[in-house]
Amino acid sequence: MTLLNAWVLFGLIPIFFIYKQHANPNGSTKLLYLSLVFMFMAMARPAYENAIVDEKFDSSDYIIALDASYSMQADDIKPSRYIMAKEAIKKLFSLHPKDRFTLFAFTSNPLLISPPTSDSSISILALESLKPEYILTKSTNLYKLFETISKISLKQKNLILFSDGGDEHNIAQLLKIVKQNNIKLFIVATGTKKGAALKKNGKYIKDIYSSIVVSKINPSLQELARLSGGKYYELTSLQIIEKLSRDISQQSTKQENIHIKSYSEYFVIPLTVAILLFISAITKLPRLLLGAFSLLLVTHNVNASLIDFAYIKEANASYKNKNYLKAAKLFEKVTPSVESYYNTATAYYEAGHYKTALNYYTQIKSSNPKIKQNIFYNMGNCAVKLKRYDRAEKLYIQALAFGKDKDALHNLYLLRKMRLKTGVNIIDMLPSKNAKEKKSSSKSIAKQKDSKKNSGGKNNSKQNSAQKANSGTKSTKQSKSSSTSQGKQKNPKYNMGYKAYEIINKGYTNEKEPW
Numbered sequence: 001m002t003l004l005n006a007w008v009l010f011g012l013i014p015i016f017f018i019y020k021q022h023a024n025p026n027g028s029t030k031l032l033y034l035s036l037v038f039m040f041m042a043m044a045r046p047a048y049e050n051a052i053v054d055e056k057f058d059s060s061d062y063i064i065a066l067d068a069s070y071s072m073q074a075d076d077i078k079p080s081r082y083i084m085a086k087e088a089i090k091k092l093f094s095l096h097p098k099d100r101f102t103l104f105a106f107t108s109n110p111l112l113i114s115p116p117t118s119d120s121s122i123s124i125l126a127l128e129s130l131k132p133e134y135i136l137t138k139s140t141n142l143y144k145l146f147e148t149i150s151k152i153s154l155k156q157k158n159l160i161l162f163s164d165g166g167d168e169h170n171i172a173q174l175l176k177i178v179k180q181n182n183i184k185l186f187i188v189a190t191g192t193k194k195g196a197a198l199k200k201n202g203k204y205i206k207d208i209y210s211s212i213v214v215s216k217i218n219p220s221l222q223e224l225a226r227l228s229g230g231k232y233y234e235l236t237s238l239q240i241i242e243k244l245s246r247d248i249s250q251q252s253t254k255q256e257n258i259h260i261k262s263y264s265e266y267f268v269i270p271l272t273v274a275i276l277l278f279i280s281a282i283t284k285l286p287r288l289l290l291g292a293f294s295l296l297l298v299t300h301n302v303n304a305s306l307i308d309f310a311y312i313k314e315a316n317a318s319y320k321n322k323n324y325l326k327a328a329k330l331f332e333k334v335t336p337s338v339e340s341y342y343n344t345a346t347a348y349y350e351a352g353h354y355k356t357a358l359n360y361y362t363q364i365k366s367s368n369p370k371i372k373q374n375i376f377y378n379m380g381n382c383a384v385k386l387k388r389y390d391r392a393e394k395l396y397i398q399a400l401a402f403g404k405d406k407d408a409l410h411n412l413y414l415l416r417k418m419r420l421k422t423g424v425n426i427i428d429m430l431p432s433k434n435a436k437e438k439k440s441s442s443k444s445i446a447k448q449k450d451s452k453k454n455s456g457g458k459n460n461s462k463q464n465s466a467q468k469a470n471s472g473t474k475s476t477k478q479s480k481s482s483s484t485s486q487g488k489q490k491n492p493k494y495n496m497g498y499k500a501y502e503i504i505n506k507g508y509t510n511e512k513e514p515w
Helices: 006-020 027-043 081-095 120-129 142-149 171-180 220-228 240-249 268-283 287-320 324-332 338-350 354-362 369-385 389-400 406-421 498-504
Strands: 046-049 053-059 061-067 100-106 110-117 157-163 183-189 231-234 254-260 263-265 454-456 461-465 477-479
Touching: 006 027, 027 268, 061 081, 061 142, 081 120, 081 157, 081 240, 100 120, 100 142, 110 120, 110 142, 142 157, 142 171, 157 240, 171 183, 171 220, 183 220, 183 240, 220 231, 231 240, 287 324, 287 338, 324 338, 338 354, 338 369, 354 369, 369 389, 369 406, 389 406
Parallel strands: 061 100, 061 157, 157 183, 183 231
Antiparallel strands: 046 263, 053 254, 100 110, 461 477
16 A cells, blocks of 8 residues: 555644644544544545566557758759658658657757657658758757757667758767767768859858858768668658668667556545545534444445346436436446446546536556556546646547557647647647547547457547446447537648747857858
8 A cells, every 4th residue: 555645644743733723622623623534534545456468569650850050051962951851751751650750850959840750740640840941050969969869868870861961960969979878870861962152042052161052962971871880871862861760760670578566556545534424523413323324335246237227227227318417417426437438438428517527537447558648638628628738638638648548649739739729828738630530529438457449430439338337238339429620621830839940940140150
């Protein structure tokens, strides 16, 4: 047994001193203070730690770094090095739809523009939102980039680098950080050996000697790839990306373990005692009545399974007839369990009692990742109905933390697009959806140990069965709650936030001859 919020118990210290100031407190006063003690114990969240569950999944992670320095505007590769690199990255995404990519842009400072994700639409949207004209720093610093990537918690860091190399020449320093941090380099030289003259506002850029500045591929890139045991490519056309794709596919896919720790919480026990003590104190009921009531609760729990079947049968019939409020009330009478709370919450949602539904969802405790994902998704739908959009976004993100969920991702996309239309600045990445958007629904479960999502029909509505009764009879199916929105949508357009450019532009006034 453990206390998840043990620090809450420190609040009992001032209560103790206040109690000591009472001279000869009567029985009711003592009961009130005792009720406070149990209330704090409930807030401390007593829980029993369940066995840690190991789940295995295949991991294929890649890091892409795009050089956004001014030399990438050279046009020796048409229409420009930067645009060609962007198209190459998009093609790489299309060739690896199931792999996970992290996307950086860098000049003299690196900037994470898309966190690790297997949803390429998020990364592409982030890539398109980056505006080179807002980047004040012009030079290339590979060392700072490698230093940032070395802090990423991956055993092997497969780095795909799109750059012309700038004026980087310290190969020994770069090799040291690459080898020390297990960075596997795939360098895509973006430019030509002949190079091109750089222009600004239609005029050629000149150095301090009045010579026209010509940007070429830095030969140190090929040397860096060779000495580090990496791969080197020259981006003369998009066909080279197919060779890059074959090479990175040969990297061994590793099977990772994720440890899932869960708790069975028992805060309801001290909370119930606190409520009973409080009622006894303010109504001046004898303690005998409190004991008799507690005995009645115990007796009810013992015999609850005998009448659960009747409640479940009637609740399922009410739900099927769309009498959701009655179904919810009947499900409340079933012996408390994951299934009963879940079906109660779903019925309240359908009845339009979103706050009550949300309250029931928060009380469900399960170690099953699928069930947890469905709970957070349904809580997000409740928050939307209550117009608590900020909370809804967080809940959808929590649902996505347990794995891919098209409905959660889609609803998150709709929420953020709605905020964009109202002029709110969004720095977070948004998913795009080109096809007709489908109506997503609240999810319910059939069994405590397993929760499956059944999709079907053009509206993508999901159905789940209510809990099975102890007698083993077939359970009727429950329809899902309504979605955030439906209808045709277009890809959102937005600009990278000011703070993002502030990171990459840090220290630009100290650059000397960055061309």
